[in-house]
Amino acid sequence: MAHLTIAASEATFVKLFNAIRDNFQFAKSDSVDFGPFRAGYDIKFHLENGDIDLRADNTVLVDELDIKWDKLDLSLGIDIPEICVGGFCIIPNPFGGCLVRAPRVCIFSADPDITLTLPLGGITSELSLAASLVTKYFIDPARPVGMNDWDAQDAVPPLNNKWQLFLDPQWLDVDPIDVADTVGDLLEAAANAAVDNLLGFLPGWARDIIKAIIGSVIGLIRRILDIPDDIQEWVSDLLNVSFGLLDIIAQFVSDYFAAKMPLHEIEDPYPILEAASNPNPGPPPMLVPVKIPIRDLTVFNDDVEMVLEANVG
Amino acid sequence: MNATLNRHLFTMAAFDSGSLGMLTSVIHQFQKPGRYEGVIRRQGASVGSFTFEVAESSSNMQLEIDLARAPAPQKMEGCECAGTEKTPQIVSPKGYVLFFASSGTGGYSVVVGEGGEKGAKVFDSERLENGDLFALSLLEPTRYSMVNQHGKAKGTINVTFNRDDGRRLKNLETQYVEVRRDAFQPSQVQVISTQGVVFRVRELARIVVKKTESKEKREGEERPPIRVIRQLPPPEKKKQNSNR
Numbered sequence: 147m148a149h150l151t152i153a154a155s156e157a158t159f160v161k162l163f164n165a166i167r168d169n170f171q172f173a174k175s176d177s178v179d180f181g182p183f184r185a186g187y188d189i190k191f192h193l194e195n196g197d198i199d200l201r202a203d204n205t206v207l208v209d210e211l212d213i214k215w216d217k218l219d220l221s222l223g224i225d226i227p228e229i230c231v232g233g234f235c236i237i238p239n240p241f242g243g244c245l246v247r248a249p250r251v252c253i254f255s256a257d258p259d260i261t262l263t264l265p266l267g268g269i270t271s272e273l274s275l276a277a278s279l280v281t282k283y284f285i286d287p288a289r290p291v292g293m294n295d296w297d298a299q300d301a302v303p304p305l306n307n308k309w310q311l312f313l314d315p316q317w318l319d320v321d322p323i324d325v326a327d328t329v330g331d332l333l334e335a336a337a338n339a340a341v342d343n344l345l346g347f348l349p350g351w352a353r354d355i356i357k358a359i360i361g362s363v364i365g366l367i368r369r370i371l372d373i374p375d376d377i378q379e380w381v382s383d384l385l386n387v388s389f390g391l392l393d394i395i396a397q398f399v400s401d402y403f404a405a406k407m408p409l410h411e412i413e414d415p416y417p418i419l420e421a422a423s424n425p426n427p428g429p430p431p432m433l434v435p436v437k438i439p440i441r442d443l444t445v446f447n448d449d450v451e452m453v454l455e456a457n458v459g
Numbered sequence: 460m461n462a463t464l465n466r467h468l469f470t471m472a473a474f475d476s477g478s479l480g481m482l483t484s485v486i487h488q489f490q491k492p493g494r495y496e497g498v499i500r501r502q503g504a505s506v507g508s509f510t511f512e513v514a515e516s517s518s519n520m521q522l523e524i525d526l527a528r529a530p531a532p533q534k535m536e537g538c539e540c541a542g543t544e545k546t547p548q549i550v551s552p553k554g555y556v557l558f559f560a561s562s563g564t565g566g567y568s569v570v571v572g573e574g575g576e577k578g579a580k581v582f583d584s585e586r587l588e589n590g591d592l593f594a595l596s597l598l599e600p601t602r603y604s605m606v607n608q609h610g611k612a613k614g615t616i617n618v619t620f621n622r623d624d625g626r627r628l629k630n631l632e633t634q635y636v637e638v639r640r641d642a643f644q645p646s647q648v649q650v651i652s653t654q655g656v657v658f659r660v661r662e663l664a665r666i667v668v669k670k671t672e673s674k675e676k677r678e679g680e681e682r683p684p685i686r687v688i689r690q691l692p693p694p695e696k697k698k699q700n701s702n703r
Contacts, residue, residue, distance in 0.1 A: 231468075234633050234655030236486060236594045237555065246521045246555045248594050248655055251481050254464055351600055351620065352469045355652050358625030 148455035150440075159409075159452050160198045163208070163313075166407045167193045172398055177221070178389065183371055184223035187389055190216045190267075202449040206277050206313060213271040213395070218323070220264045220381065224370050225257040226341075229359050253356060260340040262367070264332045264381070266325050273320045273399065277313040279445045279452065280404075283414070284308040295415055296434060309443045310408035311454075315400045322386045330377040334364040415439040416458075467564055469598065472670040476593040476658070477585035477608070479526060480565020485558045485584045486592040487571075489513045492552055494574030495581070499526045501566045510574065511548040511556065522550035526567040527560040555592075558584060585665055593638075593658040593666050600652050601670055608665040610640030616668060620652035633657055638664045 154162070170193045177186030196211035230252040235244035289298055289305035298305040341363050345353045360366055367373075373380045385391050415437035422433050443456040467481065474483050489495060492513045499507035507529035511522060550556060560567050571582040586609065587593060597603065603616040614636075633655040637644040640662045650656060658666050 231598065231653045232482065232596050232655075234594075234596065234631070236484075236557075236592060236633065236655070236657050246486060246557065248484055248596065249523060249557070249559050249561065251468065251561065251596075252465070253468065347464065347466070348469055351652075352598065354622075354625070355598060355620060358620075358622075358628055359653075 148442075149458045150454075150456045152454040154452045154454075156198070156200045156450065156452075159200060159206075159447075162409045163196075163198050166403070166409060167196065167211070169407060170399075170402060172395070173217075174394065176389070177223075180388070182224075185384060185388070186221040186223070187385065187391070188217060188219040188221070189391070191218075192216060200447045200449055200452065204278065204446050204448070205316065206279065206447065207274075208277070208313075209274045211273050211275070213273060213320075215267045215269050215271070215323075218265075218267040218269065218385075220266055220385065222262045222264075222367075222371065223259055224262070224367065225259045226360070226366065226370070228257060229253040229356055231359070258344055260337075260344055262333065262336040262340050264329065264336055266329065266332075266381070269324065269326060271321050271323050273318065273395070275315045275318040275399070275403075277315045277403065279409075279447055280312050280314045281443045281445050281454075282310045282312060282408075283443075284310050284411075295437065299435075307414045309412040309414055309440055309456075311410045311412075311445060312405065312408050313403040315403060318396045318400050320392045320396050320399075323382060323391065325378055325381050325385070327378050329381050333367070333377055333381075337363045337367045412440060412443070465562070471565075471598075474595045474597070474668040476587055476664070476666040477568050478565060479558065479560050479567045479569075479584065481560060481562065482598070483559065483565075483593070483595045485569075485587065486555050486594065487558075487582050488553075488555050488590060489550070489571075489581065490552045491573075491581075495571050496574050496578065497524070497529075497569050497571040499529055500568045500570070506567075509548075511550060513552050514549050515552060517549045517551045517554070519550045520554035522548055522554065522556045524548070524556060524558050524569075525561045526558055526569060527562045587638075587660045587664045587666070589661055591660040591664075593660065593664075595656055595668065596653055597650065597656065597668070598652050599670065603668050603670050605636075605643060605648075605666065605668045607638060607640060607643070608667055609663045612639060612641050612643050612646075612664075614643040614646035614648065615671075616648040616650065616656065618650055618652055618654075624651045627651070628653055631655070635659060637661060638666060640664070 171190070172192075173190040175186065175188040177184055191213050194212040194214050197209040199207040199209065201207055230250040232248045233250040234248050235246075236248055237244070237246040239245045285307050286305045293305065295306070298307070341357065341360065342353070345356055348356070357363070371380075417435045417437045419436035421435045424431055424433050438458050441457040441459075443454060445452065445454050447453065465481070471480065471482065474480070476483070476485055479485060490513075492515055494510065494512050497509045497511075498505050499509070507526065509524055509529045511524070558569050569582075569584045570580060572578040572580045597616065597618045600618050600620040603618065605614045605616055606612065628651075631651060631654040634648055634650050634657070636648060636656065636658045638658045638660045648656065658664075
């Protein structure tokens with residue numbers, strides 16, 4: 147029979163979970179070359195809400211945990227084709243076609259590249275997970291070998307050993323990122339703005355001519371990117387599948403709960419009496435805290451509460 | 460890939476068959492088979508040279524020579540450069556040699572002679588003759604003047620561009636102008652931006668097309684101060700003061 151048993155209600159467990167949920171932040175950026183174009187993402191999200199349920203099978207279910215996208219920028223780098231003038235027929239061939247053509251002179255020295263950035267943030271995704279509660283014993287890597295517990299306590303920062311309680315996900319399901327149906331409008335606006343920026347130094351009449359040569363900017367972009375009719379679906383596939391964002395999110399969230407952010411920590415040895423001034427005359431002026439070692443800490447739960455059991459001494 | 464804009468394309472105001480730049484080219488047919496040598500000049504100085512061959516055996520109908528990229532004359536000796544004796548360019552006697560400048564601010568002219576020390580001069584781009592062609596493409600929608608500097612021919616080219624024209628850019632037909640010493644036919648040309656204009660030379664010519672002042676500049680131009688001349692009335696005869 148364990149020397150020590152601590153029980154926490156589901157409500158208390160929820161408070162512990164909410165504290166680590168609110169501490170969660172994720173940010174990442176990366177880019178991939180797809181050949182005809184380059185695509186990149188710059189993302190940042192935090193977690194909110196979620197229904198916590200302690201289950202009778204010794205697991206914890208976290209359902210409908212919101213992924214709040216603070217930033218979800220998709221950038222597309224495209225080389226637009228040559229924009230040239232000339233090439234007209236100088237001497238027609240009397241038998242058809244052209245015998246001599248004028249040289250083509252291109253507006254740019256090479257294929258100009260433009261970058262479109264689509265700000266897709268502000269949306270919400272969801273994830274769910276089921277996890278087991280696990281305990282781990284933590285020794286601070288900065289703690290020198292052989293350091294005693296009092297010196298570890300007095301170090302700045304303290305280098306106490308700890309028992310840590312984690313949620314170890316057994317499965318984790320991230321819903322696909324569902325971009326807004328206005329993404330098509332965003333893409334068109336970004337494409338036009340990018341071309342305007344490219345031609346910004348030119349007088350108005352020159353911009354008009356070049357745009358006429360390019361034709362429909364959004365049509366050109368769609369041809370280069372090979373976007374089918376449904377732009378929304380194409381962008382969603384790019385984010386969820388091509389970039390593998392769902393896998394990246396799932397892995398990070400899993401690592402966060404399982405290894406980076408403990409639900410709770412218990413100092414070992416555990417102070418049962420704090421340091422105090424010596425009530426008796428004579429040295430020492432201060433009495434050290436009274437601590438008791440914690441051994442064999444285990445955790446389990448049912449559908450009502452979480453229970454910690456340990457031996458002491 | 461980062462690309463730099465060819466800004467000069469949009470600032471050109473003059474197009475001269477004797478001083479070639481981007482958007483202009485001169486075309487000549489060398490009908491006699493043989494080897495030819497050309498010297499490129501710019502602002503009176505030799506800046507490059509090239510050679511080519513006219514051969515009956517060639518079926519090449521268009522040989523392009525980029526005056527902005529030909530090697531400098533001092534580099535010709537012992538040089539393995541393209542377009543030199545080592546790698547001659549060849550064209551059919553029924554074909555045409557097109558001289559143009561693919562970059563830079565222009566100012567190029569070319570003289571071509573038969574190969575060898577005593578080769579006769581056969582072509583000078585500053586003096587176009589019957590059968591030569593001068594081709595150009597005008598971008599800015601505005602009015603241009605055209606003159607033949609070896610005669611009295613004058614005319615105008617009006618370039619326009621609107622949204623409807625934008626849809627037709629790929630299907631524009633080349634506009635041709637016959638050139639004689641003292642006349643262009645037609646003398647007034649109407650084209651759309653980027654549309655090709657080809658001058659067919661019939662008599663000695665050096666064709667210069669220049670942008671005239673745009674309407675916008677004329678409207679925004681400051682008026683010179685007006686000189687006011689006001690005729691003063693004759694001085695009034697002074698009445699004698701009876702109280703003096």
